[in-house]
Amino acid sequence: MPETYAVDIVVIGGGSAGICASVAAARKGASVVLIERWDKLGGMGTLAMVQTFCGLYHPDVSLPPQLANPGLPAEIEQLSRERTGAEPVKMGKVYVLPQHPDVFASITQELTSAESSLDVWLNTSCTGIAQHPDESFTIYCGERSVTCRALIDTSADAIVAGFLGATRYSTPPEKTQRAAFIFSLQNVGLSAADESFRMRLALEIVHAVEAKELSRLALGTACRASTKHGEIFFTTDLDPAEATELLSQGHLLAIQLTEFLRRKFPEFSEASEPQLAAQPGIRETFRWKGCYTLTAEDLIEGTAFPDAIAFATWPIELRENTKGPRFTYFNQPVPAQIPLRTLVSAEINGVFFAGRCISATHEALASVRVMGTCFATGQAAGHAAVDYLTVDKITSA
Amino acid sequence: MIQDLVTSLRTLIHEQLFPLDDSVTESSDLHAAGLDSLALMQLILLVENEYSVKITPGDLDRENFSSLEKLAEMIARKKI
Incomplete structure (x- = not known):
């Protein structure tokens, strides 16, 4: 028999961004369902076995490592260090934190299960999404469905845009990240x-x-x-x-x-x-069209945004061919601002996104796609969705 | 001979592996310029094919791959 649930917010995709989005929203009092198609949370950091957290630290490596984003990114960093015993290391012109996929799987489980208003649906694929005239959504997952008033797409592939017919961008195959x-x-x-x-x-x-x-x-x-x-x-x-x-x-x-x-x-x-690994490590597929599209110039030149909600610190790391990565560093060794508008749909009210499918150019995505930054955009999208439900409207500058 | 090798290595690396701008001299650190483990494999492949030499485990001194000049000297030694 079909089962129907109703919550405030549904988050689609339980990777770095989805975990932070759902926990951040639940901590602000929202009822949340997090939908994950695999049998565990963590995405690239568990299923693809990516064993390094990039984008956590301030880009000035002449200073000791400092966290760039407060809140969940800092909590996860702390838990990972305690459990693995690994400290941040300098790799060329950046700091990274070595992590372990098994440890991260436990951390994601603990963080999500600590929130009583958050339900995690594992092994669940989204089979359809509808938006109703009152702007609420129904998310269909085979026999089960859930309705909500705000939807956060952390699927990495902008699958919500696919279901709702919104604009999504990809990069020509010859330039798509390896x-x-x-x-x-x-x-x-x-x-x-x-x-x-x-x-x-x-x-x-x-x-x-x-x-x-x-x-x-x-x-x-x-x-x-x-x-x-x-x-x-x-x-x-x-x-x-x-x-x-x-x-x-x-x-x-x-x-x-x-x-x-x-x-x-x-x-x-x-x-x-x-x-x-259960999944390949994918760097780029589809991304949303937001109220603003972040560019490489914004990151390199350090554009100041009135609605900045997270910081990017990872250089633009392009891997477009078999010759290995090509790095472009920010002009100044300071974190670059990510505006809220890159996480808000320009076309559909009540839709937010975080992680690898935010509104960014191919080059900007090559910086903001890393897990440390996905934690931060995830957390910001979770907060923004709760604010949207509270004030019922979001100011898109 | 070493100078010619340095010049051809510079062109080869610049065109096929990673950019070498004018700040990279014949004694600059190639590891700092972008010679990571992936590029090292490509470099070994290029050097073996281009100069008809065979790199052996004994050549795998970090020193031999540290700069264009050291690399050229190693190739010159192997060609004799």
């Missing part, structure tokens, strides 16, 4: 921080590719240290145009690389079977 597939190996007898290992790995991969023992895709492999002893993460670089085959390509490559590592490096002879 995707990643991550896996980990345990029971390894060395650390990924060992530079001589990293250089030898690079050489052995090149020679194995030349000898056709490994696919050319292996040339995009990078290794990363884990916060767990004896574990190493491997990131591979894939073409996002292969959308439907990304996962199977990633799995095959992980199995090939594991076999190769066991053969070439004695430290890997006892390595576990690869732990495969």
Whole structure:
């Protein structure tokens, strides 16, 4: 029998942005349903096994690490540090926080279950959305449905725009950010921080590719240290145009690389079977048209906005080809402002968005897409949705 | 010979790997200019194909890949 629920706010997508949006709204007293299509929360930080939080810290690395955004981003940073024991590290011209997907899965579970007015619907796909004449929404999830007065899209793919027929943007395939597939190996007898290992790995991969023992895709492999002893993460670089085959390509490559590592490096002879990410690491798909579209110039030149609600700190990191990332840093090493208008639909009342589908150009998204910034835009969208329900109207400048 | 190698390496890296502007001299740190582990693989591939040399585990000294000049010297040694 169909079940129907009614709440103040529905959040679609339980990744970094969705967790913060739903918890922030619940803490302000709203009743919230968070819909997640996978069996756990955390998105890129758990399902795709992205093991680094970027965008958490102030961009001036001549100073000790300072958090750029208060509230949930700071809480999550604190919890992650306590649980993994990892402290922020300087990587080139930025600070990052190494994190662990298993630990982040627990943190997301704890943060959401602590809110009595927040229900999390896991393993739930959104199958339709309707907006009614009184501007309320019904979200259909197979047999279940839920009505609400404000809707937050943290799906990363702007799926709400797809259902409601609103404008959404994408980037031409040749410029779309490359995707990643991550896996980990345990029971390894060395650390990924060992530079001589990293250089030898690079050489052995090149020679194995030349000898056709490994696919050319292996040339995009990078290794990363884990916060767990004896574990190493491997990131591979894939073409996002292969959308439907990304996962199977990633799995095959992980199995090939594991076999190769066991053969070439004695430290890997006892390595576990690869732990495969459930989702590919996607950097760019669809984004909303908001009341304002954030640009690279806004970030680089530090545009001041009267409605700033979050700070971006990550450089513009473009990965459009197989040659690796290209970074553009802000002119001044200070956090850049993100205005509320980038999280508010220009076309549909009551719709907000956060995370990777905010209103930003291709270049600006290359900064604001990272998890640390998604926490901040998520929290801001949660607050904005509650304000909208309270004052019943939002001032779009 | 080293100078010629430096010049051709600069062009090769600039065109195929990562931008090298005028501030990058023959002794500048290539790691700082963008030589991460992905670029290192591409660089090994390029050097082996372009100069018909085979890089061996013994060449994998950070020093050998530290600047255009050191890289050119390593290639020159291997070509003899």
